[in-house]
Amino acid sequence: xxxxxxxxxxVFATARLxxxxxxxxxxxxxxxxxxxxxxxxxxxxxxxxALDSDAILERVAPGLVWLATLFSVLVMVSRSFAVETADGAxxxxxxxxxxxxxxxIGKMLALMAQLLVLVALLVGAAVVLYRAxxxxxxxVLLVTTxxxxxxxxxxxxxxxxxxxxxxxxxxxxxxxxLLPVVAPxxxxxxxxxxxxxxxxxxxxxxxxxxxxLLVVFAVLFSVAGAVAFGPLLDD
Amino acid sequence: xxxxxxxxxxxxxxxxxxxVAVLGSFPALAGATLSVCxxxxxxxxxxxxAGKTTLxxxxxxxxPLERGHGQVLGVDLxxxxxxxxxxxxxxxxxxxxxADLTVTENVRFWGRTVGATRAEVDAALRRMGLDGRLxxxxxxxxxxxxxxxxxxxxxxxxxxxxWLLDEPHAGLDAAGRDELDQVLKMAAAAGATxxxxxxxxxxxxxxxxxxVEVVAGQVREIGAP
Numbered sequence: 001x002x003x004x005x006x007x008x009x010x011v012f013a014t015a016r017l018x019x020x021x022x023x024x025x026x027x028x029x030x031x032x033x034x035x036x037x038x039x040x041x042x043x044x045x046x047x048x049x050a051l052d053s054d055a056i057l058e059r060v061a062p063g064l065v066w067l068a069t070l071f072s073v074l075v076m077v078s079r080s081f082a083v084e085t086a087d088g089a090x091x092x093x094x095x096x097x098x099x100x101x102x103x104x105i106g107k108m109l110a111l112m113a114q115l116l117v118l119v120a121l122l123v124g125a126a127v128v129l130y131r132a133x134x135x136x137x138x139x140v141l142l143v144t145t146x147x148x149x150x151x152x153x154x155x156x157x158x159x160x161x162x163x164x165x166x167x168x169x170x171x172x173x174x175x176x177x178l179l180p181v182v183a184p185x186x187x188x189x190x191x192x193x194x195x196x197x198x199x200x201x202x203x204x205x206x207x208x209x210x211x212x213l214l215v216v217f218a219v220l221f222s223v224a225g226a227v228a229f230g231p232l233l234d235d
Numbered sequence: 236x237x238x239x240x241x242x243x244x245x246x247x248x249x250x251x252x253x254x255v256a257v258l259g260s261f262p263a264l265a266g267a268t269l270s271v272c273x274x275x276x277x278x279x280x281x282x283x284x285a286g287k288t289t290l291x292x293x294x295x296x297x298x299p300l301e302r303g304h305g306q307v308l309g310v311d312l313x314x315x316x317x318x319x320x321x322x323x324x325x326x327x328x329x330x331x332x333x334a335d336l337t338v339t340e341n342v343r344f345w346g347r348t349v350g351a352t353r354a355e356v357d358a359a360l361r362r363m364g365l366d367g368r369l370x371x372x373x374x375x376x377x378x379x380x381x382x383x384x385x386x387x388x389x390x391x392x393x394x395x396x397x398w399l400l401d402e403p404h405a406g407l408d409a410a411g412r413d414e415l416d417q418v419l420k421m422a423a424a425a426g427a428t429x430x431x432x433x434x435x436x437x438x439x440x441x442x443x444x445x446x447v448e449v450v451a452g453q454v455r456e457i458g459a460p
Binding site: 009013014017021024025028029083086087088089091092093095096097098 | 295296297317320321323324325326327328329330331332333334335336340344345347348349350373393
């Protein structure tokens with residue numbers, strides 16, 4: 001057992017505590033509902049106006065869903081850590097010996113839950129605005145893709161959010177750090193969603209290898225984040 | 236091992252002898268010797284940059300002890316400083332509260348970081364006079380003094396045995412300062428040990444049972460106010 005765990009709640013109890021707290025803060029402040037979801041929907045509508053062709057929109061719908069998700073992740077990660085740093089709560093958590101791995105997992109799970117709601121809404125918007133459609137089998141691929149991709153995005157977002165939390169100019173630093181790293185998620189999730197939607201006649205079976213990439217990415221960054229989050233916060 | 240002679244039966248909470256702590260390459264504490272017993276309220280005074288905050292952070296296990304001897308709550312700061320963190324409460328210029336949550340939710344959150352029960356959280360709220368109407372108010376709607384009291388209730392719920400407070404009177408009005416002093420006296424009477432770094436010497440001296448001066452990284456005993 002690591003030294004910081006002795007006397008404090010364990011990693012999983014801490015993760016449960018942090019994620020419940022983050023979701024409660026969201027329920028009270030309604031930032032996701034009143035700001036992030038409208039922002040993501042506006043991005044989708046603006047793309048529809050800019051491209052202005054049903055055929056093109058149908059073809060690019062999967063990419064637009066995940067681009068809008070990426071833009072929204074930036075807002076959500078900033079918000080998640082602004083809550084922690086506004087009154088020094090993150091410093092207090094560390095100085096109280098609360099396990100950093102538990103903080104990481106808790107914040108990641110809360111972010112992932114919110115991202116899943118966002119992606120579900122954006123897929124709905126793609127169906128309405130871009131006439132995207134999917135079969136039952138495509139739906140299974142879509143759901144597993146959403147879970148794996150949001151897990152990866154939440155892991156990277158939490159890791160880099162923690163890194164940028166104490167930095168000067170964190171609002172501009174976060175996109176610079178985050179966007180290049182999540183490029184594999186954008187590519188993998190877009191390809192898998194194309195298969196799920198059957199865009200350009202792509203078979204559903206072609207989407208599963210991309211899902212594999214998303215799973216590897218999610219596992220890699222979840223483990224890296226759990227290990228590196230404490231030293232990052234302490235520095 | 237305590238290197239300073241204490242009366243038998245008195246519980247030594249902080250025991251530093253020739254403690255050296257370095258910030259970057261600068262020795263912010265340069266051979267500090269200090270002994271604090273359970274239930275004391277110690278005022279740290281001294282000019283800016285003298286090492287008061289570094290001393291608090293060293294006692295909280297947040298920075299390493301480079302040289303000398305240091306024990307806090309019986310924990311060796313040289314080898315096991317992480318072990319002391321969950322037994323120590325540190326409040327600086329920030330309170331560590333979540334503005335969107337209520338007073339009760341904040342105190343419960345901090346209590347649960349050490350597995351405190353609902354009864355312990357309720358007791359902490361009662362002890363800080365935060366039960367009743369205030370309990371269900373969102374922190375964003377509290378006065379500065381009420382926020383500080385909520386943060387201290389979090390320390391009680393966390394069962395912190397040593398309270399390290401950096402400028403706790405800052406930003407509080409007269410009523411808030413009175414409230415804070417009352418709470419700290421109650422905490423000390425209940426067995427907590429309090430160390431306060433403050434520039435508000437007159438007020439803090441009324442509160443403290445003992446004063447020490449930190450000058451150029453060294454601690455000088457002043458005695459009772």
